[in-house]
Amino acid sequence: xxxxxxxxxxxxxxxxxxxxxxxxxxxxxxxxxxxxxxxxxxxxxxxxxxxxxxxxxxxxxxxxxxxxxxxxxxxxxxxxxxxxxxxxxxxxxxxxxxxxxxxxxxxxxxxxxxxxxxxxxxxxxxxxxxxxxxxxxxxxxxxxxxxxxxxxxxxxxxxxxxxxxxxxxxxxxxxxxxxxxxxxxxxxxxxxxxxxxxxxxxxxxxxxxxxxxxxxxxxxxxxxxxxxxxxxxxxxxxxxxxxxxxxxxxxxxxxxxxxxxxxxxxxxxxxxxxxxxxxxxxxxxxxxxxxxxxxxxxxxxxxxxxxxxxxxxxxxxxxxxxxxxxxxxxxxxxxxxxxxxxxxx
Amino acid sequence: xxxxxxxxxxxxxxxxxxxxxxxxxxxxxxxxxxxxxxxxxxxxxxxxxxxxxxxxxxxxxxxxxxxxxxxxxxxxxxxxxxxxxxxxxxxxxxxxxxxxxxxxxxxxxxxxxxxxxxxxxxxxxxxxxxxxxxxxxxxxxxxxxxxxxxxxxxxxxxxxxxxxxxxxxxxxxxxxxxxxxxxxxxxxxxxxxxxxxxxxxxxxxxxxxxxxxxxxxxxxxxxxxxxxxxxxxxxxxxxxxxxxxxxxxxxxxxxxxxxxxxxxxxxxxxxxxxxxxxxxxxxxxxxxxxxxxxxxxxxxxxxxxxxxxxxxxxxxxxxxxxxxxxxxxxxxxxxxxxxxxxxxxxxxxxxxxxxxxxxxxxxxxxxxxxxxxxxxxxxxxxxxxxxxxxxxxxxxxxxxxxxxxxxxxxxxxxxxxxxxxxxxxxxxxxxxxxxxxxxxxxxxxxxxxxxxxxxxxxxxxxxxxxxxxxxxxxxxxxxxxxxxxxxxxxxxxx
Numbered sequence: 001x002x003x004x005x006x007x008x009x010x011x012x013x014x015x016x017x018x019x020x021x022x023x024x025x026x027x028x029x030x031x032x033x034x035x036x037x038x039x040x041x042x043x044x045x046x047x048x049x050x051x052x053x054x055x056x057x058x059x060x061x062x063x064x065x066x067x068x069x070x071x072x073x074x075x076x077x078x079x080x081x082x083x084x085x086x087x088x089x090x091x092x093x094x095x096x097x098x099x100x101x102x103x104x105x106x107x108x109x110x111x112x113x114x115x116x117x118x119x120x121x122x123x124x125x126x127x128x129x130x131x132x133x134x135x136x137x138x139x140x141x142x143x144x145x146x147x148x149x150x151x152x153x154x155x156x157x158x159x160x161x162x163x164x165x166x167x168x169x170x171x172x173x174x175x176x177x178x179x180x181x182x183x184x185x186x187x188x189x190x191x192x193x194x195x196x197x198x199x200x201x202x203x204x205x206x207x208x209x210x211x212x213x214x215x216x217x218x219x220x221x222x223x224x225x226x227x228x229x230x231x232x233x234x235x236x237x238x239x240x241x242x243x244x245x246x247x248x249x250x251x252x253x254x255x256x257x258x259x260x261x262x263x264x265x266x267x268x269x270x271x272x273x274x275x276x277x278x279x280x281x282x283x284x285x286x287x288x289x290x291x292x293x294x295x296x297x298x299x300x301x302x303x304x305x306x307x308x309x310x311x312x313x314x315x316x317x318x319x320x321x322x323x324x325x326x327x328x329x330x331x332x333x334x335x336x337x338x339x340x341x342x343x344x345x
Numbered sequence: 346x347x348x349x350x351x352x353x354x355x356x357x358x359x360x361x362x363x364x365x366x367x368x369x370x371x372x373x374x375x376x377x378x379x380x381x382x383x384x385x386x387x388x389x390x391x392x393x394x395x396x397x398x399x400x401x402x403x404x405x406x407x408x409x410x411x412x413x414x415x416x417x418x419x420x421x422x423x424x425x426x427x428x429x430x431x432x433x434x435x436x437x438x439x440x441x442x443x444x445x446x447x448x449x450x451x452x453x454x455x456x457x458x459x460x461x462x463x464x465x466x467x468x469x470x471x472x473x474x475x476x477x478x479x480x481x482x483x484x485x486x487x488x489x490x491x492x493x494x495x496x497x498x499x500x501x502x503x504x505x506x507x508x509x510x511x512x513x514x515x516x517x518x519x520x521x522x523x524x525x526x527x528x529x530x531x532x533x534x535x536x537x538x539x540x541x542x543x544x545x546x547x548x549x550x551x552x553x554x555x556x557x558x559x560x561x562x563x564x565x566x567x568x569x570x571x572x573x574x575x576x577x578x579x580x581x582x583x584x585x586x587x588x589x590x591x592x593x594x595x596x597x598x599x600x601x602x603x604x605x606x607x608x609x610x611x612x613x614x615x616x617x618x619x620x621x622x623x624x625x626x627x628x629x630x631x632x633x634x635x636x637x638x639x640x641x642x643x644x645x646x647x648x649x650x651x652x653x654x655x656x657x658x659x660x661x662x663x664x665x666x667x668x669x670x671x672x673x674x675x676x677x678x679x680x681x682x683x684x685x686x687x688x689x690x691x692x693x694x695x696x697x698x699x700x701x702x703x704x705x706x707x708x709x710x711x712x713x714x715x716x717x718x719x720x721x722x723x724x725x726x727x728x729x730x731x732x733x734x735x736x737x738x739x740x741x742x743x744x745x746x747x748x749x750x751x752x753x754x755x756x757x758x759x760x761x762x763x764x765x766x767x768x769x770x771x772x773x774x775x776x777x778x779x780x781x782x783x784x785x786x787x788x789x790x791x792x793x794x795x796x797x798x799x800x801x802x803x804x805x806x807x808x809x810x811x812x813x814x815x816x817x818x819x820x821x822x823x824x825x826x827x828x829x830x831x832x833x834x835x836x837x838x839x
Contacts, residue, residue: 003531006809010538013818021826129568131561153352160351166826 018164025163028172032179033058039077040188041175042090043197043321045069049093049100049136050167053107054158057143060113061089066104067120068096070247070317073197074324075118078187083325084332086116095134097127098220098227105231107142109238117235118243118331121272124228125220136167148234189321198320201313206304209315210252218249218257218293219264220271229275236283243331244276246293248323248339250316251300254293269293277344290331292339298323346389348598349548349828356386361605365530376494376521379502379606386503387467394466397436402500404432405476406493412483413490426484430477437473440466445673468507470670472500474637479514481641491518504602508595510613510633516791517608525607535809536787537604542821543780544597549827551770552591559584559733561756566739571752577743579757584733585726586770589618592631597780604789611636612781612790615800618725618774621717623687624695626725628795636794638667657692661685671732676740680732687724718775778803 032038033055042052056064063086065075072092080088091104101123108114127133140157144150151157162168181194188195220228235242246269249257257265273289280286292298298319303310312323319327329335346353360382367375388395408429412422440463447460479499482488491499495518505512525533562580565572572580596613603610617630627635643663649656661682668681698704705713730747734740745751757763781790782803793799807813 001809001811001814003528003535003809005811006535006814007531007538009811009814010535010818010821013815014821017819017822018825021822129564131557131564135557156351160828164351164826165828166823169826 021169022163025168025172028176029162029168032172032175035179037078037179037182037187038175039081039088039090040195040197041178042092043073043076043188043195044174044178045072045094046174047136047167047171048072049134049138050161050165051171052091052093053141054162056089056091056107056111057158059087059089060111061087062113063088063116063118064091064108064114065089065118065120066091066096066101066108066123067247068092068101068123068126069094070122070249070319071118071120073314073318074120074247074321074327076188076197076321076324079189079321079325080328084328092120093134093137095126096123097131097133098124098224099127099132100134100137102227102231102234103133103139103142103146106144106146106148106234109234109240110143112239114238114240116243116332117238117240118245118328119231120247121244122218122247122249124224124272125218125268127224127227128221129223146230197314197318199314200309200311200320201304201315202309203304203307205315206252206310209317210256213253213316214256215260216253216256217261217264218268219261220268225271225275228272232275232279232283232287235287236279236285238285240285242285242287243290244272244287245290245327245331245339246272247317248292248296248298248312248319248327250313251295252302252305253316254295254299273342273344276342280344287344288331289342289344290327290339291342292327294339296338298326298338346386348595348602349545351828352389354825356389357602357605361534364606368525368530372524376498379521380494380498383498383501383503383506387501387506390467391464394464397466398468398472398501399497401433401436401472401476402497403493405429405480405500406491406496408432409476409479409483409488409496410490412480413488416483416486422484426480429480433473433477433480437469439463440469442669442673445675449675465673471509471511472506474511474670475500475514478511478637478641482514488514495521502603502608504599504606504608505610508599509631510596510599510611511637512610512633516611520608523607530607532787533607534605536784536789536807537601538821539601539807539813539817540597540604540780540784540789541601542817542824543783544594544599544601545824546820547590547594547597549824551773552587552594553827555583555587555590558757559587563733563735563739563743565754565756566742566746567735569742570754571742572746572754572756573751574746574749575759576754576756577746577751579759579763581726581730581733581743581747582767583757585729586774588729588733589774593780600790609789609791612793614779615781615793616774616779618722619718620721621714622721623684623691623724626721627684627688628793632793632795634667634670638663642666653693653696657689660688660692664688674735676731676734676736679737679740680728683728683731687728778805783807 032041042048042055061077063080063084065071065088069092072090072094075088075090075092077088077090080086091108093100093104096104101119105117105119108117133139138157138161139146140151140154141161142151143154178194182188182191189198192198192200269291276287276289298312301310301312304313312319314320326336326338330338346356364375364378367378384395384399387398408425412425412429415422415425439461443461444463447458450456450458451460479488479496491514496514498521499512499514499517500506502517559580562572562576563584565576593614600610600613611633613631613633615629615632617626620626620629643659646659646662647655648659662685664681664685665678666681668684669678671677671680727744727747730743731740734743742751778801782800783805784807785800786806786808
């Protein structure tokens with residue numbers, strides 16, 4: 001074969017594959033974003049770090065949830081939106097580090113269409129300067145740099161992430177596959193076999209997770225606190241209403257935190273309270289702080305310990321989306337008394 | 346512009362299309378076009394440093410032309426050469442080393458000298474060395490007079506501008522006048538595309554995926570963590586493979602890009618982890634740097650002409666400065682010094698073995714060779730700890746952990762996955778043919794200047810065929826899908 005024919009075949013194959021990938025990603029993206037239950041794909045773990053910045057830019061939501069898998073699983077826009085009359089977006093990512101959380105907060109605080117920001121604080125106890133972010137995270141996709149200036153050529157990075165990345169192929173493929181299994185009219189909440197985020201914590205899962213997480217602590221390092229303070233600084237000039245909350249880990253797990261590192265656990269809460277109080281004293285845009293990581297009607301749930309599926313939990317640290325709705329009811333509307341609002345002014 | 350990025354792929358494709366059109370219709374303009382496009386490539390990073398690149402180029406061109414003229418007239422060129430070297434060393438010294446020297450002086454002598462915090466101009470180490478070689482050759486009568494366009498294109502030709510290979514004027518400039526037939530052009534683009542694809546795959550599918558593991562360990566030591574022996578060895582090994590695939594990927598992509606324009610750059614990388622001695626390692630790793638150091642530092646210092654002691658001293662000085670060339674950090678100098686010591690031991694051992702006629706019996710020679718490769722690899726890996734550590738205390742923590750005097754940490758798990766990864770990586774670097782060997786049928790590079798460090802024969806030689814086109818087309822797209830915007834090449838920082 002001569003080189004000319006080789007090049008024709010090479011570029012033919014490459015061109016065909018690129019076209020196929022772009023076409024699939026474009027069609028799948030439109031399908032997910034327009035599907036009645038499409039927003040529930042935001043609850044799914046996969047390559048969410050690749051696509052969520054692009055989805056945020058497309059959906060232009062008025063309410064955004066940020067945090068680790070605790071936030072990712074807790075808030076389903078298909079449940080939240082009709083109740084609060086908003087378009088919400090779940091920006092939670094698995095094992096979010098403090099740095100990633102800070103960067104997502106910076107990203108969202110820079111968007112004029114975002115009116116409400118809800119942040120799960122446990123993410124500020126993850127990550128280190130040695131490992132600041134997880135695989136697939138690329139801050140060029142965010143609207144601002146870490147220094148707060150607009151990201152150069154962001155549209156290009158969003159385009160390539162959405163249509164030309166392996167992560168997009170994976171996340172789109174997963175999303176389409178999940179949604180395709182729903183019958184007409186069904187939502188994710190109707191099919192916990194397809195969307196396991198809607199499952200219930202069973203006694204076996206409860207026991208297994210408690211054993212697996214027996215050494216767990218909840219403490220914040222100096223580096224992680226720097227990320228929290230950088231997040232608060234980014235929110236100072238934002239016009240969005242901001243809610244920080246300590247997520248409602250099950251009491252059985254909170255007992256582990258206390259037993260393993262009681263001082264670190266209370267220091268974490270005090271540090272957040274002090275930093276939010278300082279922010280509120282300096283900035284016109286106040287942050288409201290809620291503590292659900294204490295003994296309350298959700299965290300006391302011991303159904304699984306008594307051999308029944310839990311109504312609130314997927315496992316001891318992840319609450320189900322309907323439970324997330326209860327938290328929002330208290331934080332945004334003052335309905336119900338689950339956790340406590342922490343005084344910061 | 347990073348080679349493994351979408352902007353570069355678009356830039357390369359558009360540049361190639363226009364270049365081919367010019368080659369057919371207006372061949373006289375192709376050099377000017379390549380020059381302009383190379384300056385755009387550099388300015389993409391920071392437009393203000395373009396003035397520095399051009400300023401350095403014009404000054405060196407003027408001095409070099411004057412030296413050439415004086416040499417032709419039989420007049421002394423020494424003063425001009427010293428002035429030219431002074432300008433280049435002052436430039437690189439100011440931008441790259443002023444901060445280090447000031448900080449060190451403050452630490453040692455408490456001078457209170459203000460520390461300049463300068464932005465390191467991209468590629469300054471490379472274009473400075475290339476121009477030093479031009480001035481030295483001009484003073485030795487080995488450089489003809491060039492046009493300003495040719496000379497500027499030699500310095501700024503985009504495939505080698507950012508991170509080498511460090512190219513000589515007389516290797517590159519004569520190629521600018523080459524007229525290609527249509528068949529030659531197809532061959533060049535075919536082999537260039539294939540080589541570029543191999544490099545892209547090494548970068549995005551291998552090197553970038555190793556980085557998080559080595560980073561986790563090295564950054565942990567930088568933050569004072571006492572890591573375990575297992576973490577220290579795994580992190581260092583992952584880094585050894587990361588830098589191998591990262592740098593060889595860069596070299597393949599640079600050579601492949603140049604090939605598409607009918608230009609051959611010097612071979613820069615030839616399976617260095619297969620080396621059976623440190624002497625051989627430096628003939629296979631960053632070949633353009635080691636030949637530069639040999640020809641413009643080691644030999645002018647006296648080389649091996651004044652006895653063993655001077656030879657060892659020259660070797661040590663050369664490697665020490667070669668280490669410091671990599672960056673403004675004493676750890677690089679220590680890395681260079683380590684390799685200097687390795688080379689001295691290697692040369693002394695050779696002399697000893699020759700004197701006492703020490704050779705393994707034929708039956709044991711494969712084992713002796715394997716042992717030599719293993720010892721060389723271990724020595725190189727050990728030196729990488731200092732290279733990557735960032736500061737002495739981190740390097741000390743890491744080396745302590747490697748010899749079992751570390752702490753307890755579980756940053757990486759030595760399970761079946763890690764074992765599989767290491768087995769694959771060792772198989773690739775020790776057993777697989779390299780990209781040069783695979784594509785050598787169409788000679789995508791200039792041959793190495795080391796006469797005894799040629800390419801090994803392989804059955805896996807690439808030739809244009811439907812199967813290879815489909816295979817490499819697939820590999821290209823899979824690699825493109827894995828592009829990351831956060832992973833520049835390690836050698837870009839030098």
